Amino acid sequence: MSLSDPDADLVRAELGRDPTPAEAALFENLWSEHCAYRSSRPLLGAFESEGDAVVVGPGDDAAVLALPTPEAADDAPGDRDADDYGDTYVTFGIESHNHPSYVDPFDGAATGVGGIVRDTMSMGAYPIALLDSLYFGAFDRDHTKYLLEGVVEGISHYGNCIGVPTVGGSVAFHDGYEGNPLVNVACVGLTNEDRLVTAVAEEPGNKLVLVGNATGRDGLGGASFASEDLAEDAETEDRPAVQVGDPYAEKLLIECNEALVDEDLVLAARDLGAAGLGGASSELVAKGGLGAHIELERVHQREPNMSALEILLAESQERMCYEVAPGDVERVRELADRFDLGCSVIGEVTEGNYTCTFEGETVVDVDAEFLADGAPMNDLESEQPSEPSRDLPDVELEAAFEAVVAAPSTASKRWVYRQYDHEVGTRTALRPGDDAAIMAIREAAGDAGADDDVGAGDGPDSTDDAEGAGVGLALSSGANPDWTAADPHGGARAVALENATNLAAKGAVPLAAVDCLNGGNPEKPDVYGGFEAIVDGLAEMCDSLETPVVGGNVSLYNDSVAGPIPPTPTLAMIGTKRGYDAPPAALDADVAEESDLLLVGEGGGALGGSQYLARAGGSDRFPALSENPADLVDTLARIARADSTVAAHDVSDGGLAVALAELVTDDAGVDVELPDRVAAFEETPGRLVVQxxxxEAVAELAGDVPVLRLGSVTTDGRLALTVGEDRLEATAESIRSRRDVLEREIA
Structure with missing residues (x-):
């Protein structure tokens, strides 16, 4: 039994006996950090998760949100009430697959996609979009490039095969991820009130039905593997803990799930992820305050002579556990057979304990709630990080600009996202490569599947929506490890504001967020102190933005022989706007002479966490952020939606210098003057560059938000930047060449 002595004593006291080997393994996995959040759950109460839009909050496989009506889609969250939300729902969830992606980059990342898609399906929703946020070690290392290639290939292969577009995300590089990359994947689904399913078992006597791939021995012990530091030999020794995905089976499962939901055959559902069948089935009945009786030999298997423990804990992919009324079981079998999927009636919901038998022998007999929720929380020591001193380097302007523009974290991610099918499904109105993606959600009152009237059919440019009848769903995801390494609390606040600014740059206002909180070994006081700080910082800013955090994931023990990762609070945020049009993040030369280039928003006056310091050395405090972020984001969104706005782009990684470089095209350039290096390279979020x-209209919309005229838009396709007494010029072609470092170095 791999439980700690106190946990083992607690289990024995509850059972009144020693646990069986299968019970011991179940407790080891379900009481692991990965499943039970033993170090993080005491902190998560800081997040506000309620609101008029929230239908299902934290605790299920995915959150469920009601979309505002088109008439209310542009309104700030604080200006809406319950009547402003319609009958169309979106689901929203996020997961990590960090350790598996180090051991096997392709399968680790691919099965991360598969898992979050099944979380979406288990809510009765059809998956419509994926976002992935990826973090790797220094880009100049061969091992980093190997991991990057494998992870991107795994995501693209799985997502492309199942027909769910990957429309956004982020890629960052930092020395701290050398021995432990992070793969965080979010998924958005579409459903409505009639189709909604939860993971709460409903009634004793209902059957538990397993649908999907056969169970094998892959992924054994995956939950406990994800709850410990990566060892030096992890790539070889821990390979059996990594699942192997089959996207073609997942596609069939998606369509079968749609058919089951269409016919109202599913009473409750749970995806088989961490801890496999044991985890999914025990959690499902525990949520309903019930029990279950399961006959493990009934599970359809692909390998001979599997033991009870293997059947319980294998994390074989593409499997779902359904609660089904006895009279509907045969119809479920028929639909599974139609889609060439396995189907096993493995047991039923009961009023008693959670019990499992194998070939007539009882191997598990425990209280379901004790198994699923009984793990005691950890009480850990923490140390808060100190604030850095100010030590600003003096680097020649052109050299600093070239280094920051070509920094792998700042550079173009085109090499990554062009491998993803981001247009399948006909809903993608704004593709990857901009500040945020936009999905077209059309008004309808039908089902939410691939061929229905909610979000499918004609495509985002359909004339049916010419009057703005639909809702544009904007999506952003990511974190900045340089920010949170410099200041965990301030950096996490900035991560939330940055994602909201991404939405605002396309005219959208936030609706809700989910987080993936990644940290190192929480038993180290300095690591746990940094983790506490990112939780508090993220929670504070999301609350200030009036954006509920409706779900998430925690991944700790991201330590390796290279040391702990930087505290990394990935945030995925969705927002809404009326219609699907959005200003591009590129200048328009056709109106150059009639337009001005403005900076809307205020800088924080510091370079802490910036790419400038990462490239040039030195240190600084983290920038100050807006005191009224909700009003700021609403103002930025209204300016982006204004008829006079030609282009809009947020200021983030690399600062204003990089934002200007990204706006330049072969036909349109800029001529800008800035007072100093801080103004050129600080990365304070909450600012837009607007053409x-x-x-005057922008100034009127801005109100109290500062507006600065940066300079003029030109027609020579050049960036001309004067900083103090220094000046640099660069063509759009030379900027693209510098920013294509990923494509150049890998391809």
Whole structure:
């Protein structure tokens, strides 16, 4: 039994006996950090998770949100009430697959996609979009490139095969991820009130039905593997703990799930992920305050002579556990057979304990709630990080600009996202490569599947939506490890504001967020102190933004022989706007002479966490952020939606210098003056660069938000930047060449 002595004593006291080998393994996995959140759950109460839009909050496989009506889609969250939300729901969830992606980059990342898609399906939703946020070690290392290639290939292969578009995300590089990369994947689904399913078992006597791939021995002990530091030999020794995905089976399972939901055959559902069948079935009945009786030999298997423990804990992919009324079981079998999927009636819901038998012998007999929720929380020591001193380097402007523009974290991610099918499903209105993606959600009152009237059919440019009848769903995801390494609390606040600014740059206002909180070994006080700080910082800013955090994931023990990762609070945020049009993040030369280039928002006056310091050395405090972030984001969104706005782009990684470089095209350039290096390279979020034909209108919309005229838009396709007494010029072609470092170095 791999439980700690106190945990083992607690289990024995509850059972009144020693646990069986199968019970011991179940407790080891379900009481692991990965499943029970023993070090993080005491902190998660800091997040506000309620709101008029929230239908299902934290605790299920995915959150469920009601979309505002088109008429209310542009309104700030604080200006809406319950009547402003319609009958169309979206689901939203996020997961990590960090350790598996180090051991086997392709399968680790691929099965991360598969798992979050099944979480979406288990809520009765059809998956419509994926976002992936990826973090790797220094890009100049061969091992980093190997991991990057494998992870991107795994995501693209799985997502492309199942027909769910990958529309956004982020990629960052930092020395701290050398021995432990992070793969965080979010998924958005579409459903409505009639189709909604939860993971709460409903009634004793109902049957438990397993649908999907056969069970094998892959992924054994995956939950406990994800709850410990990566060892030096992890790539070889821990390979059996990594699942192997089959996207073609997942596609069949998606369509079968749609058919089951269409016919109202599913009473409750749970995806088989961490801890396999044992985890999914015990959690499902525990949520309903019930029990179950399962006959393990009934599980359809692909390998001979599997033991009870293997059947219980294998994390074989593409499997779902359904609660089904006895009279509907045969119809479920028929639909599974139609889609060439395995189907086993493995047991039923009971009023008693959670019991499992194998060939007539009882191998598990425990209280389901004790197994699923009985793990005691950890009480850990923490140390808060100190604030850095100010030590600003003096680097020649052109050299600093070239280094920051070509930094792997700042550089173009085109090499990554062009491998993803981001247009399948006909809902992608704004593709990857911009500040945020936009999905077209059309008004309808039907089902939410691939061929229905909610979000499918004609495509985002359909004339049916010419009057703005639909809702544009904007999506952003990511974190900045340089920010949170410099200041965990301030950096986490900035991560939340940055994602909201990404939405605002496309005219959308936030609706809700989910988080993936990644940290190192929490038993180290300095690591746990940094983790506490990112939780508090993220929670504070999301609350200030009036954006509920409706779900998430925690991944700790991201330590290796290279040391702990930087505290990494990935945030995925969705927002809404009326219609699907959005200003591009590129200048328009056709109106250059009639337009001005403005900076909307205020800088924080510091370079802490910036790519400038990461490239040039030195240190600084983290920038100050807006005191009224909700009003700021609403203002930025209204400016982005204004008829006079030609282009809009947020200021983030690399600062204003990089934002200007990204706006330049072969036809349109800029001529800008800035007072100093801080103004050029600070990365304070909550700012937009706006090309507008009516600067007075922008100033009126901005109100108390500062507006600065940066300079002029030109037609020579050049960036001309004066910083103090220094000046640099660069063509759009030379900027693209510098920013294509990923494609150049890997391809």
């Amino acid at each position: 507008t034909t009516d600067p």
